[in-house]
Amino acid sequence: MSKQAPYILVVDDEQDIRQLVSEILEDEGYEVAMAENATEAKALKIQRQPNLILLDIWMPDLDGITLLREWVAEDEQLCPVIMMSGHGSVESAVEATRLGAYDFLEKPLSLAKLLLIVERALETSSLQRENAGLKQQLMIxxxxxxxxxxxxxxxxxxxxxxxxxxxxxxxxxxxxxxxxxxxxxxxxxxxxxxxxxxxxxxxxxxxxxxxxxxxxxxxxxxxxxxxxxxxxxxxxxxxxxxxxxxxxxxxxxxxxxxxxxxxxxxxxxxxxxxxxxxxxxxxxxxxxxxxxxxxxxxxxxxxxxxxxPLRDHSEDVPSLLNFYVDHFVVHEKLPFRRFSMAAQNYLRNYSWPGNVRELRNLVQRLMILGAGDDIELDEVKTALGSIAEQPKLGNNVPEFFNLPLKEARDHFEKSYLEYHFEKNGGSVAKLASAIGMERTHLYRKLHSLKIKL
The missing domain is CATH 3.40.50.300 (P-loop containing nucleotide triphosphate hydrolases)
Known part of the structure; x- marks a missing residue:
């Protein structure tokens, strides 16, 4: 897939400036669209999301500060916006920056400065997306x-x-x-x-x-x-x-x-x-x-x-157990526990009807409800047999017990629904019947808790 040129929206009521800026940007390899007022700018932004917007403050139908305020309110993923004005003032620059504008340029424009700021804004935006992607990868x-x-x-x-x-x-x-x-x-x-x-x-x-x-x-x-x-x-x-x-x-x-x-x-x-x-x-x-x-x-x-299925590569079970122990220690602040060799050998020979998801949920339950550094064979057998027979909480209470009630309830509901979803073979209809919840409400709950089906 060839890399697509950044798409820039230029909004200015002065045709000469609009045309000059667009030609300069196109010469630098950018894809450019032009709008002469706020109404046209709104329509173009709806039609295609730009990577960057150059926005004039003074326009005949709606000023750029008001338009920026609207865009910030309605679009959490708004691209970088660079404000332009021929009547620059400290107040306008401060207000634009407070609203989230990347920078503020005064007219007459320095084209060298314009290109430098555009390049930096696009680089910053790209790095933010990349860092968000890396963070997402590390979390998962x-x-x-x-x-x-x-x-x-x-x-x-x-x-x-x-x-x-x-x-x-x-x-x-x-x-x-x-x-x-x-x-x-x-x-x-x-x-x-x-x-x-x-x-x-x-x-x-x-x-x-x-x-x-x-x-x-x-x-x-x-x-x-x-x-x-x-x-x-x-x-x-x-x-x-x-x-x-x-x-x-x-x-x-x-x-x-x-x-x-x-x-x-x-x-x-x-x-x-x-x-x-x-x-x-x-x-x-x-x-x-x-x-x-x-x-x-x-x-x-x-x-x-x-x-x-996991039963086709059961030799990977010990690695998966270690991976999910580390995952819950790092991301959910649960106390570290290790599986004994006897427990690992037993789990290598288990049939895993719920596959890797069942293994993940088992590790999570044992780390939340268990006590002590080691997870022994008897504790594993009990956990696989019935959740109602889980060991009582010891001194190592899970981190989410210290959260506000709503957040702690979300943690519990997610584990509860994942357990019953797995128990009912991945069927939403059976899950709704088992827990006594109307199916439309259950859809919303699964979606809000980001439970993977």
């Missing part, structure tokens, strides 16, 4: 864990597929790590500097799906949906078989044309996105039963990649 643990032949072969296939924009369908049982391999694909691809957006399709209720995927326009305000958030990156659709028919049709159209309309919008939004998906269902059977569109199935399934 990007590389699949394991040195077995099964894992190494899968990683090798993924790295080769990553070099092309082929759409990949990851197939495997619930909890095998399909999302992890999708992240691994993204981070080994030419799109690695772009966003990786993942969504559990089953956690989005059908009535909200259109807005979630395609965004919304309402009185000039823009909510960017998942496809737009993943522009120049990768969108991972987890458990694609749970998508409702209407959204399937809209997604098919968007992927075929690389464009779509936001809900309430009238202008097409163009995106450059690699879409990969996963399923634990036999999607071909879903197609035969007319529950999944055949054309969308073929579009998403350019290459099928099987992710093996």
């Amino acid at each position: 643990g990007v590389d699949p864990v394991g040195k077995s032949a099964v894992v190494e072969r899968t990683k090798d296939k993924v790295k080769r597929l990553a070099l092309h924009d082929t759409r990949v369908l990851f197939v495997g049982e619930a909890g095998v790590g399909k999302e992890m391999f999708a992240r691994y694909l993204h981070n080994n691809s030419p799109r690695r500097d772009g966003p990786f957006i993942d969504v559990s399709v089953g956690s989005i209720s059908p009535e909200n799906a259109a807005v979630e995927f395609f965004g919304r326009e309402d009185n000039g305000r823009v909510y960017r949906g998942l496809l737009e958030q993943a522009h120049r990156g990768t969108l991972f659709l987890g458990e694609i078989g749970g998508m409702d028919p209407e959204t399937q049709a809209r997604l098919l159209s968007a992927l075929e044309s690389s464009s779509f309309l936001r809900v309430g919008g009238s202008q097409a939004v163009r995106v450059d996105v690699r879409v990969v998906a996963s399923t634990r269902m036999a999607l071909d059977e879903e197609v035969n039963q007319s529950r999944f569109r055949q054309d969308l199935y073929y579009l998403l399934n350019e290459v099928t990649l099987d992710v093996h």
Whole structure:
């Protein structure tokens, strides 16, 4: 994928300045759009999100400070904005900076200074996105864990597929790590500097799906949906078989044309996105039963990649146990505990019906509810047998016990729902019945707690 030139929006009511700035920027290799007033600027920004905006303060319909204030309020991911004014004042500069403007230029413009500030603003924005991406990678643990032949072969296939924009369908049982391999694909691809957006399709209720995927326009305000958030990156659709028919049709159209309309919008939004998906269902059977569109199935399934269950590479269990112990110590501040050799050997021979997700949840429960440095075999057997028989809390209470009630409740609810979701074979319908929660409310709860389905 060739690197796309930064897209800059120049907003100024003086045609000569507008034209001069645009020509200079285009000569430097930037892609430029021009607006002569706030109304036109709003429309252009809605049509396509710029990487940087040069914004004049004094305009005939709405001043730049007010427009900047509106954009900051409605767009949490607003690109860098450089203010320009022929009537510069300390008050205007201070106000613009307070609102979040990157810098302030006085007219007549120094073109050398303009180019320098534009370059620095774009570099700063790029570094912020890169740092956010690195932070996300560190939090999640990007590389699949394991040195077995099964894992190494899968990683090798993924790295080769990553070099092309082929759409990949990851197939495997619930909890095998399909999302992890999708992240691994993204981070080994030419799109690695772009966003990786993942969504559990089953956690989005059908009535909200259109807005979630395609965004919304309402009185000039823009909510960017998942496809737009993943522009120049990768969108991972987890458990694609749970998508409702209407959204399937809209997604098919968007992927075929690389464009779509936001809900309430009238202008097409163009995106450059690699879409990969996963399923634990036999999607071909879903197609035969007319529950999944055949054309969308073929579009998403350019290459099928099987992710093996944990029982096929049980030699990786000790490495996975150590990985998740370290993960919960670092990211959830849980007291360190180690698995005894007897416990590790027992778990290597366990069948793991819930795969890597079950292992992760087991480690988390043992670290929260257990006491002492060592996790012994009896404690593991008890944990696998029944959560109701967990050891009582000792002196090492989990860190979230010290949080405010709402945050502690979120921690508990997430663990509770993940446990029952795993127990009910990854079925949202069975989960709703088991915990006595109405399905629409359950969708919202799973989505708010970012539980992967």
